[in-house]
Amino acid sequence: xxxxxxxxxxxxxxxxxxxxxxxxxxxxxxxxxxxxxxxxxxxxxxxxxxxxxxxxxxxxxxxxxxxxxxxxxxxxxxxxxxxxxxxxxxxxxxxxxxxxxxxxxxxxxxxxxxxxxxxxxxxxxxxxxxxxxxxxxxxxxxxxxxxxxxxxxxxxxxxxxxxxxxxxxx
Numbered sequence: 576x577x578x579x580x581x582x583x584x585x586x587x588x589x590x591x592x593x594x595x596x597x598x599x600x601x602x603x604x605x606x607x608x609x610x611x612x613x614x615x616x617x618x619x620x621x622x623x624x625x626x627x628x629x630x631x632x633x634x635x636x637x638x639x640x641x642x643x644x645x646x647x648x649x650x651x652x653x654x655x656x657x658x659x660x661x662x663x664x665x666x667x668x669x670x671x672x673x674x675x676x677x678x679x680x681x682x683x684x685x686x687x688x689x690x691x692x693x694x695x696x697x698x699x700x701x702x703x704x705x706x707x708x709x710x711x712x713x714x715x716x717x718x719x720x721x722x723x724x725x726x727x728x729x730x731x732x733x734x735x736x737x738x739x740x741x742x743x744x745x
Contacts, residue, residue: 639673641735644681646670646689649741652697661701667741668692670721670734677725677733684728691720701744714739 649667656662670681670688681688695717703709718737725733 641671641673642675642678643738644670644672644678644685645740646685646692650689650693650696652693652699654699654701654744655697656701661744663743663745664696664699664704665741665743665745666696666739668717669738669740671736671738672734674731674733677729677731680725680729680731680733684724687724687728688721691724692717695720704744710739710742 646668649665651663651665654660654662654664672678672681696713699713704713714737718734721734721737722732725731
């Protein structure tokens with residue numbers, strides 16, 4: 576019986592040891608997985624920051640060269656307003672695009688563009704175009720008109736800017 580008791584005692588002493596060893600192995604695996612996950616997260620964050628910095632430093636491709644199309648002859652319209660103020664507006668307009676195909680569309684549809692701009696300019700009131708903000712608003716409205724015509728005719732806006740190269744009221 577004493578031998579059996581010793582055998583049972585040895586079995587009891589040896590049983591917890593494998594559990595502790597297994598627990599240590601599991602803990603090491605969990606800590607290792609967490610460290611690997613944290614490292615992967617840090618790496619992706621660091622590479623995003625570095626990649627973003629490199630992208631910010633890398634020069635962008637220059638835009639296509641600007642091409643201008645003058646809407647000749649200059650627009651001359653009667654202004655709506657009092658008889659003692661300016662009665663005429665003469666405006667020279669050039670359209671700027673960076674798309675070669677849009678330049679062909681502008682050329683093809685220039686009569687429609689001129690007609691729409693003529694109607695817009697003839698609605699101008701001298702007091703509204705007397706200062707810079709008024710001229711800039713007229714310029715923005717004219718650009719919208721041009722884009723509407725080109726969008727209707729070609730499916731694309733095609734014009735980047737509308738420039739007043741001469742602006743005279745008299």
